Amino acid sequence: MKTVITFGTFDIFHIGHLNILRRASEMGDRLVVGISSDRLNFNKKQRHPVYPQQQRMAIVSQIKGVDEVFLEESLEKKAEYIRQFSASVLVMGDDWAGRFDHLQTLCKVCYLPRTPSISTTSIIEVTRSQII
Numbered sequence: 001m002k003t004v005i006t007f008g009t010f011d012i013f014h015i016g017h018l019n020i021l022r023r024a025s026e027m028g029d030r031l032v033v034g035i036s037s038d039r040l041n042f043n044k045k046q047r048h049p050v051y052p053q054q055q056r057m058a059i060v061s062q063i064k065g066v067d068e069v070f071l072e073e074s075l076e077k078k079a080e081y082i083r084q085f086s087a088s089v090l091v092m093g094d095d096w097a098g099r100f101d102h103l104q105t106l107c108k109v110c111y112l113p114r115t116p117s118i119s120t121t122s123i124i125e126v127t128r129s130q131i132i
């Protein structure tokens with residue numbers, strides 16, 4: 001059984017999220033997704049997610065191809081999570097290219113191209129500009 005693991009905040013779920021989860025699920029037999037906790041997201045992006053962690057986990061867990069979700073509490077714990085879930089592939093968007101190469105001793109590390117022209121940040125900005 002080939003387990004793929006990926007990580008992200010997945011706030012305001014959008015087509016870029018759907019695409020990377022679909023591509024990740026096609027790379028193995030089982031897909032496990034680490035959802036950044038609200039606290040981790042604040043440290044990473046200096047803002048609170050729009051949807052709280054329990055809702056983001058509930059949404060991603062219902063996406064076709066996703067077998068399991070868990071809360072990612074720290075960026076430093078990726079090696080621990082890879083071991084915990086016996087993952088043989090780590091998938092990340094190419095906005096993280098090179099950042100996790102050191103984990104190649106544990107599993108294959110694969111950076112997939114981002115879906116162009118969409119992000120949670122841009123959705124927030126566009127929505128805000130239309131309201132004001």
Ligand code: CTP
Pocket residue numbers: 007008009010011016017020045091092093094095113114115116117118119120121122
């Ligand atoms: N992702 C993607 N294509 C996009 C946006 C995100 O492939 N257009 C991928 C990211 O590379 C990551 C995963 O989806 O592997 C979760 O990304 P996340 O940071 O939650 O989404 P963003 O939209 O990039 O969020 P933000 O704008 O807050 O940085």
